[in-house]
Amino acid sequence: MSPDPLPIVNPLLEVSDFDSDAGRPMKLCKLPRGDGQGEVRFAVPAEYLELARAFDGSRDVDAAVQAYIDGHAPAREKAWLTRLVLESLMPKGIIIGGDQDPGSVGASSQSTKAFLHIKLPLIKASVVEPVARTLSFMFRPTAMLLGLSLFIATHVYVYGVLFRHQHFDFSQLDIASVLLMMLFSTLATTCHEFGHATAAAHFGCRNMTIGWGMYLIYTVQWTNVSDAWKLPRWQRAVIDIGGVYFESLFLVVLLAAHLWTGNPVYLFGFIFVDLSIATTFNPFLRMDGYWLVSDLFGIVNLRKQQEIWWQDLMARLLLRDGHAPRSTLSRRAKWVLGLYTVLGTLFIGYVMLTMFRVVVLSVIANLPAFVGETWRQLASGATLLAVLHALMEFTWRVLVIVGAGLTFWNIGKGLFALFGRVRTVAAAAAGRA
Template identity: 25%
Template sequence: MQSFNAFEPGLLIPQLSADVEFYPFDSNTYLVKHGLLGHQLRVSKAIMQVLELVDGERPIQTIATQMSVQLKSAVSSQLVFDMLYKGRLSQCGIVLSEQTVASKKADAYIWAKIILLKAHQIDKLCDWLAPLFRPKFFYALFMLLLVYLLTLILSQSIDIAKFAHWKFGPSMALYFYGIFILSTLLHEIGHAAACRHFNVRHGHIGLGMYLLAPVFFADVSDAWRVSKYKRLVIDLAGIFMELLFYSLISVVYFCIDNQLVLQLILLRLIGTTANLNPFLRFDGYWALCDLTNEPNLRTKSNALFQQTLTWLFSSTKSPLKTTRDYLMVTYASVSWFVIIFFIASSLLYNSGAIMYAPHHLVRLIERIIQNWDTITITSIWQSITQLLLPLLFYYMLIRLLTPLVIRFWKRLQHRKLHYMRTRY
């Protein structure tokens, strides 16, 4: 790569990475992805026009001249230089520069990852399942399975009170966690199989930690190359596979007439429904990202929400111009309201549980180890609820304070730098 110090901006010959891929995203933007490092950017038509002129031979001055002709407006060499080298294009390795670019950490919100199934190990299964995700057939069967399971549960007399006192012994644990592991694995395989149907590369399936709890995950980041309606099928494919799995399990109920089967299906359906939560990075969040055509919905909505607050309390210009802007601000507002309300109500009504959460965690572990055969679903649930809310409180508090701390630290560093410059 040529040194920036050796040339004037107009004489520099830019080069794109050999691993760059381009996809149309919508009518106004494109997706630019670094296939090796995993970085991807959403760029405008104008930036895409510039990138199409970068061939490793044209200097920036020539690119600026040709852009001026295409846009019928003067484009300076400095503007093209800044566009290529002073933004995300060089930071993500799309345009080669002097800086070292690290690989993107896929699903950075999931930590302590362990790969369970390599992509090639599930290719044949995905090929077999792929026909299920033809959109018309997929949505029809999705609704049919959902209606069938709800009808089955509502038509049967499920004695929840009786189920709550089942002994949580080895056999009960085997049933519950066996269904849980199979359904969640099928959930992730569903995402991968849907990718396969739309000719999109899928990655590995693994296990990691999210919100202090273990979760399965599938790498389907390449799905952004297809239309939002196809991405929506990929988003819902995991829930679809769970519904299909529960429907097959229900056949066991009719064969052995054991209500425990229905009770376990009901518990798992509750967990499946939780996946539609749009405020956490579950399937519901990604579906909302696709419906709004915004890959970074949380970041963009929070930024727009901050601009709106600035507008409301100062004389700046309103950032809300389209219906989509209002929807994104509403999403961010509700999200922050839920966080602040939960933190405030927890401090007001549940301060004791927050303070003694570490003690309750130790007690729960001791009870599981020492009294395994006598533990009931009720006692386990009570212990979990004692811990779940305090741990969720700490998570939301950290999420609320982290941006404020980072902003304060940056301002402190800026003032320190300003002081050093004025002093010396």
């Protein structure tokens, strides 16, 4: 009987440098997914790949780990390195058995839909790429500086002038205006995704596809910019912000339409699109703000590092000088992560408070009067068309209230779960101390 083939490094493994601010050098790995659903990418410490290279087909796991120890004198003990091989490098497909198919072992704990419940392609790369390449001049420094100036000026004018000196009653809008705002939101989102694609094209990426999906309870669009993983940090950050950049230009169009016509529906459309922009910077959702901080400062697995930051903070408050930090980030990255978490929370809170005051409270306060007036009109004699119209008017108002309630509920539930995990870990650390 011939012996079992010895483990080797997966010959299909593609490795490239990964620009990050981790405490140790990182590498980006790419493998075909074992289920045939595209590719899987993950960042790992460079030293892990040095360990993997010891698996040359002439050694078993024990001998390969020992060869790595003899050649590198690592800080980790042999038992820990062996577990790393058996519980991480092999399950990921970086190291495979000599008799395994290299193309069928690549695995990730994240599904092909990632954090989306539904993920469907919408606009093919053959359509996206020509448009993105044509518009790539928008990401020259001069054009981006002009875009930033317009973004600041429009927000100062809307929130500092229009909402201070004029009264807008959202509840007075009709169903046609609400549907128009939904159209604005869809167009703005499409602009947003083309912003990501255009930025990626500006830096030489290809195969950008735009799709539709479900995230939590929201419908969203997404753009495949997986080529961006190989880019330097600052270029990845520009791609992350590209969506908001293009969407902010759509805000300028809405403001201009309001000033030209005086119709408040354009201004409310501005607010709704602005809420969408603000939501992308929510530090608790995996949207643009999440990836911007992750890419700009090279923080691998930002969500996990954010939770570790809170745990270290809580443990430090409880243990004072008796806590050994768990985070491996640089001092600068820790400060950035902390500021992002705090400022991002304040920003989304401010915009949501504005929305609640201007939209939700207005709808709630005027709902009884609306229902009473509508009932009187229907009771005096109404056609089927009038009944359907009244039903639609009532429905969108109820949906505004329910949607706002679900949004606050999901954010509150997420915060409660986060702080629950933080408190549990911190309490455990305090118990060990």
